[in-house]
Amino acid sequence: MLTLRRRYFGAFIIIFILAAVYIFVLGESGIFERVALGKKKEYLLARIESLKEDNQKLQNVIDSKITASDFLNAGFIPADKRVLVLKGLGAGSEKPPAEIPAASGIQMTYLRVIFCVLSTLILLFYFSRRNTADDD
Numbered sequence: 001m002l003t004l005r006r007r008y009f010g011a012f013i014i015i016f017i018l019a020a021v022y023i024f025v026l027g028e029s030g031i032f033e034r035v036a037l038g039k040k041k042e043y044l045l046a047r048i049e050s051l052k053e054d055n056q057k058l059q060n061v062i063d064s065k066i067t068a069s070d071f072l073n074a075g076f077i078p079a080d081k082r083v084l085v086l087k088g089l090g091a092g093s094e095k096p097p098a099e100i101p102a103a104s105g106i107q108m109t110y111l112r113v114i115f116c117v118l119s120t121l122i123l124l125f126y127f128s129r130r131n132t133a134d135d136d
Contacts, residue, residue: 018119022115036108
């Protein structure tokens with residue numbers, strides 16, 4: 001009875017440690033996800049500041065003493081009109097839409113799979129050593 005407890009106590013400790021690492025490091029609210037969310041937040045805040053500056057410039061143009069015909073000649077479109085965009089007809093100077101940059105390195109999904117495989121190998125190694133020690 002005591003040897004049975006010893007045998008499974010070590011396995012319980014290993015499983016507990018592996019589960020804690022998975023939950024607190026690789027989980028949905030783990031350290032890696034928090035770092036990725038922090039980078040995404042910084043990018044979005046910088047993008048918001050950029051849009052605020054662009055908006056302020058446009059507000060300054062609107063508040064200036066420019067006539068409606070000058071706005072139309074400059075390429076601005078009245079609020080009640082529709083815009084039709086034909087892609088591929090421009091000179092190629094259009095910028096692609098700004099996207100949130102992808103995280104560098106290995107994706108979290110792959111890290112989780114690698115961790116599960118390594119955890120399984122660790123447990124198999126532990127139980128194989130235990131079985132060979134019990135046979136002796």
